[in-house]
Amino acid sequence: MEPKTPTAAEVLIQCLQREGVEYVFGYPGGNAIPLFDALYDAKIKLVLVRHEQGATHMADGYARATGKPGVVVVTSGPGATNTVTGIFTAQMDSVPLVVLCGQTISPMLGKDAFQEADVTGITYQVVKHSYLVKSPDDVPRVMREAFHIATTGRPGPVLVDLPKDVTSAPCKAKYTSEVDLPGYHLPKDPEPEDLKLLAQLLSRAKKPVLYVGNGAVISNAGKAITLLAEKLNAPVVNSLLGKGAVPEDHPLHLGMLGMHGTAYANKAVMNCDLIISIGARWDDRIVGKLSEFCAEAVKIHIDVDPAENGKILQPDLFVCGDARAVIEELLPFVHKLDTADWIKQCQAWRKQYPLRYPKQGGLRAQHVLEELDRLTRGKAILTTDVGQHQMWAAQFCRSTFNRSWLSSGGAGTMGYGFPAAIGAAIGNPGKPVWAIVGDGGFQMTLCEMATAMLQKVPVKILIINNRYLGMVRQWQELFFDNRYSGVDMEGSPDFVKLAEAYGMKGFHIRRSGDVRRVLKAANDYMDGPCLIDAEVVKEDNVFPMIPAGAAYGAMIVEKPKQKLEKPVGGT
Amino acid sequence: MSANTHTISLLVANKPGVLVRVSLVFARRSYNIESLVVSPVTGSNFSRMTITCSGDPSTLDQIVGQLGKLVDVVQAIDHTGGTVIEKEMALIKVRCSVPDRTQVLQICEHFKGQTVDFGGESLVLQFAGGTDKLDAIIGLLRPLGIVELVRSGKILMARGIDVT
Numbered sequence: 001m002e003p004k005t006p007t008a009a010e011v012l013i014q015c016l017q018r019e020g021v022e023y024v025f026g027y028p029g030g031n032a033i034p035l036f037d038a039l040y041d042a043k044i045k046l047v048l049v050r051h052e053q054g055a056t057h058m059a060d061g062y063a064r065a066t067g068k069p070g071v072v073v074v075t076s077g078p079g080a081t082n083t084v085t086g087i088f089t090a091q092m093d094s095v096p097l098v099v100l101c102g103q104t105i106s107p108m109l110g111k112d113a114f115q116e117a118d119v120t121g122i123t124y125q126v127v128k129h130s131y132l133v134k135s136p137d138d139v140p141r142v143m144r145e146a147f148h149i150a151t152t153g154r155p156g157p158v159l160v161d162l163p164k165d166v167t168s169a170p171c172k173a174k175y176t177s178e179v180d181l182p183g184y185h186l187p188k189d190p191e192p193e194d195l196k197l198l199a200q201l202l203s204r205a206k207k208p209v210l211y212v213g214n215g216a217v218i219s220n221a222g223k224a225i226t227l228l229a230e231k232l233n234a235p236v237v238n239s240l241l242g243k244g245a246v247p248e249d250h251p252l253h254l255g256m257l258g259m260h261g262t263a264y265a266n267k268a269v270m271n272c273d274l275i276i277s278i279g280a281r282w283d284d285r286i287v288g289k290l291s292e293f294c295a296e297a298v299k300i301h302i303d304v305d306p307a308e309n310g311k312i313l314q315p316d317l318f319v320c321g322d323a324r325a326v327i328e329e330l331l332p333f334v335h336k337l338d339t340a341d342w343i344k345q346c347q348a349w350r351k352q353y354p355l356r357y358p359k360q361g362g363l364r365a366q367h368v369l370e371e372l373d374r375l376t377r378g379k380a381i382l383t384t385d386v387g388q389h390q391m392w393a394a395q396f397c398r399s400t401f402n403r404s405w406l407s408s409g410g411a412g413t414m415g416y417g418f419p420a421a422i423g424a425a426i427g428n429p430g431k432p433v434w435a436i437v438g439d440g441g442f443q444m445t446l447c448e449m450a451t452a453m454l455q456k457v458p459v460k461i462l463i464i465n466n467r468y469l470g471m472v473r474q475w476q477e478l479f480f481d482n483r484y485s486g487v488d489m490e491g492s493p494d495f496v497k498l499a500e501a502y503g504m505k506g507f508h509i510r511r512s513g514d515v516r517r518v519l520k521a522a523n524d525y526m527d528g529p530c531l532i533d534a535e536v537v538k539e540d541n542v543f544p545m546i547p548a549g550a551a552y553g554a555m556i557v558e559k560p561k562q563k564l565e566k567p568v569g570g571t
Numbered sequence: 572m573s574a575n576t577h578t579i580s581l582l583v584a585n586k587p588g589v590l591v592r593v594s595l596v597f598a599r600r601s602y603n604i605e606s607l608v609v610s611p612v613t614g615s616n617f618s619r620m621t622i623t624c625s626g627d628p629s630t631l632d633q634i635v636g637q638l639g640k641l642v643d644v645v646q647a648i649d650h651t652g653g654t655v656i657e658k659e660m661a662l663i664k665v666r667c668s669v670p671d672r673t674q675v676l677q678i679c680e681h682f683k684g685q686t687v688d689f690g691g692e693s694l695v696l697q698f699a700g701g702t703d704k705l706d707a708i709i710g711l712l713r714p715l716g717i718v719e720l721v722r723s724g725k726i727l728m729a730r731g732i733d734v735t
Binding site: 120121124125128129130132149181182183184185305306307309310311 | 583584587588591592595599629632636637639640641642643644645646
């Protein structure tokens with residue numbers, strides 16, 4: 001008797017195994033049953049979530065923390081549409097995801113069948129690429145292409161829509177390791193001419209700054225960039241997503257630049273005569289007022305994505321290539337610069353404008369995060385949500401190794417931090433992961449507390465609880481005459497009791513004197529997830545701040561006496 | 572033809588959804604497509620798209636860059652100012668009673684058009700050529716009474732041995 005021909009769903013799961021997938025994050029439904037049935041016998045572990053958005057953020061956290069693609073399996077209709085925010089988040093921050101969606105049977109496509117949503121149509125704008133699989137024999141090819149596209153070049157999410165009749169049908173096609181994608185262009189090696197020109201521009205610089213972004217994290221360029229900084233004797237700053245590429249405790253590192261960057265990083269950027277972006281895309285949070293941004297400085301841009309050339313600003317030189325490859329090949333061409341005065345100036349700014357916050361008047365988020373930094377010494381993986389706590393964490397918690405800082409940068413997705421921490425913990429067994437979240441964002445995805453309990457992951461949920469949507473409140477205070485509209489988080493639960501309801505260990509922090517002791521207890525607690533509710537002062541502001549769309553000269557380091565103009569830039 | 576008009580040619584995979592992906596790149600940046608011609612490339616799985624649009628050149632550079640990133644787009648080139656042959660076709664239905672006929676047919680003959688429908692009250696004329704030529708023909712025929720007008724949109728090909 002001939003062996004039974006496997007179904008396309010079974011072949012698909014085999015393809016996942018061949019791609020080295022260990023975990024899938026998912027939630028079933030009618031049209032995904034063939035996929036879940038095939039998972040039943042597979043070695044791949046299913047992480048059953050409580051909401052599909054959570055699955056995408058977990059897969060995203062897993063991918064960012066490990067460098068491996070995150071895989072999501074959901075059903076059609078609402079199951080698929082619930083993934084859109086997570087796919088968008090991954091697309092904005094170049095995270096490799098493969099999202100597998102069940103779909104109604106092919107003959108019913110376009111006929112408003114039960115739980116039919118045109119998910120390829122809905123997601124065109126937020127995916128790197130997508131497929132609607134029409135034939136079971138296409139499965140091996142599509143899966144190979146999906147992983148290839150998601151993980152190479154500038155990574156991103158790939159969606160595969162799988163009608164139930166296709167996944168249920170026998171698949172005779174063999175696994176393939178080749179891809180034939182004439183329209184998919186990967187960057188070539190950097191041109192030696194470009195490298196020489198780059199070295200030449202560098203050699204003339206008296207006040208250079210290395211501006212490090214997510215591309216450096218993705219390509220693991222940190223060591224090479226550190227070598228470059230040391231060889232040149234040049235200061236380093238990073239974007240929010242560049243944190244961790246170059247250790248932030250390095251003496252040449254000035255921390256984060258931009259809207260809420262350190263004043264000394266921003267002073268350096270304002271006064272530099274050359275700035276070189278290494279895998280960073282001159283985001284509007286970084287640049288502020290474009291016409292005045294580093295107006296006199298030579299601007300160099302290294303990016304794996306050629307479409308980033310000139311998207312925001314026109315650099316003097318654009319080098320297309322993988323950040324690590326470019327920097328490694330550049331190293332032999334560069335030599336020490338005469339930057340002693342410049343470095344001295346940067347260090348003087350560091351002393352003159354340190355990160356500061358009021359030490360009196362109740363528990364401060366900055367104090368909690370500073371203590372967390374002291375406790376973890378940059379050795380923990382940190383995830384954040386979006387808002388004030390995110391900026392404070394970026395300022396006060398130094399990231400010292402690659403892929404240790406996970407935050408939704410481009411999309412600014414509230415609800416990201418906690419599920420991302422679960423994914424990161426699953427990808428790094430036994431390693432503590434701190435999810436630094438606000439009381440607002442945490443409530444968007446807190447249903448995943450059940451998932452965290454089931455997975456027994458040592459995720460520490462640190463809620464910076466100010467009972468406000470703090471960043472919006474800050475804007476309303478500074479620019480809208482204290483008209484607090486829609487920012488009061490009245491009605492939130494007692495988070496510690498909520499944790500206990502899930503069987504999760506909970507801690508309170510109410511006084512500054514408790515911070516060190518409670519954080520240590522939580523860090524040592526490795527029997528599963530725990531939650532720390534840090535009840536911080538209600539009204540506090542993130543400084544330094546460059547108002548959106550303003551020039552670096554408009555940076556404020558404390559609340560000004562006079563009223564500020566409404567910002568011209570986006571949010 | 573306005574100074575800001577651009578002609579972009581794309582070589583794309585010939586499969587469902589590609590046109591949507593391409594048009595969304597324009598729509599997201601609030602850029603209007605003025606004409607679009609798609610046809611399969613003989614003996615391959617690809618199609619040729621020729622798109623004309625107008626707007627600010629720096630946005631267009633972005634659009635061409637983003638089009639190049641689409642997995643289904645093999646090649647995206649802005650041919651504006653390049654050495655290319657650009658042609659389009661028009662069908663024009665002109666209201667014309669017997670006394671006007673001679674004049675309409677003279678215009679048709681002068682511009683090397685063809686009469687593709689000859690009716691008692693109307694003529695349908697077919698013209699091919701550059702955009703300027705078609706604009707001129709339409710300008711001449713309009714006072715005589717154009718009932719209906721369809722233009723194909725521009726198609727384009729590189730001159731010489733080079734492939735577009």
